[in-house]
Amino acid sequence: MTNEVVPWVDDMVAVRDARDEAAFIRVFGHFGPRVKAFLMRTGMDAALAEECAQEVLVTVWNKAHLYDATRASPSTWIFTIARNKKIDVLRKQRRPEPEDLPWGPEAEPDQAEVIGLQQESEQLGRALRDLPEKQRELIEKAYFGELSHSEIADQTGLPLGTIKSRIRLALERLRHSMK
Structure with missing residues (x-):
């Protein structure tokens, strides 16, 4: 160079x-x-x-x-x-500082909100399971394992461009599944 x-x-x-x-x-x-x-x-x-x-x-x-x-x-x-x-x-x-944490009983969440979140979580779980295995593994490493793309490349031996492409495709599929 x-x-x-x-x-x-x-x-x-x-x-x-x-x-x-x-x-x-x-x-x-x-x-x-x-x-x-x-x-x-x-x-x-x-x-x-x-x-x-x-x-x-x-x-x-x-x-x-x-x-x-x-x-x-x-x-x-x-x-x-x-x-x-x-x-x-x-x-x-x-992240709240310790002095910013609320003390005492917390307000109960709205039941409709809880049900909506549960349904979204279930829908996301199904969408993740429906992803091709190679894409799902990279999404799990990036978002659940909190690894950077470079760390995933080091761990898997895949080229960085391949990692980025598969994650981009997987996110697009998830976006369409969540509509």
Whole structure:
């Protein structure tokens, strides 16, 4: 791979191999605003996106030794880190802090709501069982096993593109089954 074909490879390799601060400053200057914009486009407010973008670039510095130019371009690698950081932030926001937990008896859920959720769960279970086995296994690993596409590829030995295609097809089938 040359720098003309995939920009930023030389700088990422310099950061990875020599902890080159000047190269990292260039990477940070280029990708910092782009990561922040990406996070804001996904619904994050500006202040949180700025903080998260900085954490992403700190992760890039700290984990530069893991960068492999043969597996991903610098932008793909960095935006994957950003996507994972965004998921971490969303998960953290959804977990209530102990002082936010309600005390005392909880209100009983509406019976119609409970029945509706049970029916949807049963419908989803049938739809999952009806998927081709190869697609169902990947959906289970991704959503129930909470594995990333890359982790699934490492675990199964399948190419990342195959994993993504099968999951995309499976989700489309599930969407149609749930209508």
